[in-house]
Amino acid sequence: MNARPDPARLSDAIADGAVLLDVRNVSLSFGGVKAVSDISFDVLKGEIRAIIGPNGAGKTSMLNVINGFYTAQQGTIVFRGKERRAMKAHEAVGQGIARTFQNVALFKGMSTLDNIMAGRSVMMKRNLFWQMLRHGPALREEIEHRREVEEIIDFLEIEHIRHTPVGKLPYGLQKRVELGRALAMEPTLLLLDEPMAGMNLEEKEDMSRFIVEVNRHRGTTIALIEHDMGVVMDLSDRVVVLDYGKKIADGPPDAVKANKDVIDAYLGVAH
């Protein structure tokens, strides 16, 4: 896997100091269970940021807070300079946050093309009336969007399944289609929840390549949760480590790998 990003580019971004997303002292609990407690970290513009941690560490909860599925009890989220307590899900989309899910969430009966077009619908300006007529400006708009979608299909190398119902596809390809749908929203920040889960080696390599290319060529900032350590260390510019809802480490992959708390969290501690 030859996907490690260019360190020069990272330092440029950090030098810019352009913080895209800043999570400040966020806490979230369900009844008595603290899913996330007092977590702070930031995501710089243009970087690939990984959130890792053992099962139940609060990674997915963290993503859900960022894109407005959950509302944090405490803390604030600053996205593109705007501070807020909670973000509504549709607001998050409007602000340029797209995501994929741990368990693929696609329209199973629809084709690959239609699924990705659906991701595009948030950007369609014509109202439902015109769209139903499929005429005049709505048609022109659809043609334009279709071009963008075809570029995504080409990018993800899924031409051969363009018209296949997604439910019939193997899991690895479904994940790719889901990434395509998220890309169709042209997000500023892309949240990926375990993009490699359940994939074989070849599929992982393909997915890693796509993630790096999205980041480089489309300039999309990416925050991802992933269990596969090899992938995380290869892809990410910086890694934040959660354990039992708390942040235990934050920094470049090599530093995190050497961190004692991280090793303990993953391998367990002798008591």
Place this chain on the structure above:
Amino acid sequence: MDSTAGAAETLDTFPKYLLANASRFAERPAMRFKDYGIWQSWNWAEQLDEVRAFSIGLAELGVRHGDKIAIVGPNRPRLYWTFAAAQALGAIPVPVYADAVAEEMAFVLDHAGARFAVVSDQEQVDKIQSFSDRIPALEQIIYDEPRGLEDYDPAMLHSFEAVQARGGEMCAADPDAARRWEEKVRAASGEDVSVMLYTSGTTGRSKGVMIGAAAAVRATFDTVRFDSLTEKDSVLAYLPLAWVGDHYLNFAQSYVSGFCMACPESQETVPQDLREIGPTFYFAPPRVFESLLTSVTIRMEDASGFKRWLFRHFIGVAKKYGEAILEKRPVPLSGRVAYALGNAVIYAPLRNVLGFSRIRIAYTAGEAIGADLFSFFRSLGINLKQLYGQTEAFLYVTVQKDGEVRSDAVGPAAPNVDIRIAEDGEVQFRSPGQFVGYFKEDEKTAEVMTQDGFIKTGDAGFFDKDGQLKIIDRSKDVGRLESGALFAPKYVENTLKFFPNIKEAVAFGHGREFCAAFINIDLQAVGNWAERNSIAYASYQELASHPEVLKIILGHVGEANLRLSREELMAGSQIRRFIVLHKELDADDGELTRTLKVRRNFIAERYGELIEALYDGSTKKYVETEVTYEDGRKGRIRATLAILDAPLHGGDQNRWREAAE
């Protein structure tokens, strides 16, 4: 046809045809390519513009007469344009198999001494740069698809677009530049080497076959006339461009006849693209027809009872009358009516699904094709024929005429080809397209050439009473069992491969007591069967060793033996013992050639222990096998394989056994 037979007849290079076509077929489509989901087209005038601009750009980069230009990638218009663009400068295009591992590609690029390489994308650039220290002659790489290459060192990298744009600018700045280029094309000699095609290396290292320009055009002209191809025909170019078949049937025939060549969107979309294009001329190796039949059979088994009955019934009708109707032989009226009905409900829709609706001529070659498989497609109304060819002949050696088609022979000599059978049974030929020689290997050229200018094919064969050539096997592969009975391994393998569940087979027996075989299951067919029967499996290896699967294969081998027993010469070659292999034979492991032919000797060496186990009576054997992934990394797989005994057939049985003892 008249237009081809006219002035164009005297042309002796492909770029000359490009100029001619741009005037005589200016508005006719020359090339299509599906990009972003839409078919893009270029007519001959536009194709000339594309080629000329790129060619002038290449000259600007330093391409000179005699330079070798490697071409690596899938079937893309720009790569095909590179052939003509190079030829126009007197440079020699050298297509290389795109899926070749780094090692093989390094050998070809180094051997050819390529100064330039035109490749499809980042993957190929990476591959070439991984061995760049071993190919000092290579100066520049030009790529078609820029994705992922932004951060690469631009010193030796250029995008196709930039090179072509440079050529375009030069034409715009100096109106004479285009004219000078065209004059140079017109003045070019037919004695130049048109293309250098590396053999797939069934036996040892691949060799660079140099094909002369005038010879190539002459051969193409003959077959274009033979099949009456015109500018109204069309093909889908989906076979590897490094293979003589693709270069000849698509590129060469397109230039000479003016027909339109379509490039698929990607390798995976070929079946859909075929359906959309509906080519009139089609070539596929037997294994493609096999897998088509397999997928049709599988889908019919999943269909409703009524549909299954309908299919079976009308395929029966087709079997009875289809070929006779295709060949315009007399057929009773009732048969014609039944066939017409079948055509309406089964054959035409099936042809449509397969993309064969408009096919006028289809060919298969490369390996023997099962009689039933061959008849199946012909009975559907597809004019499928056989040809026999070699890279050294620039393809055609024999070809079947419409209406004189059989599955067990490959036809009489192609137009203007002389064939003779040597005393030892080897087929030798002399043809208009025959090669100039192997590049840098004069002694090997001398080995295959006879004193009087015939070329030795290395295949054993004979002419039957209809004057059609029958190929038995590679002449050096035909052997004898210990008993003295004839042993033609390929024949045994083809008998086994007739079963959809068996993808590949390798037979052994020369100098042995009996015939034994390795078998590869077909993952698609057997996997589908497993699914329908709720048999769970996690890997190819697990499926291949499942007791139920072994039982099925055992049944197939038994039936294959029954078929072999019916043929006098082959009855002794019945398979007594066999192994179902734990991995698919793969070109990356060197077990198959890049054209997917079995490399029997290599396999015999690699699996020596297994062969011993076949003959020493053991019932199972533990093996460890090294496998190579496409990126060159290696891994190991381990398995304990069962060795099975197959039932033998025929009255000759006992006699044969006695003879063996």
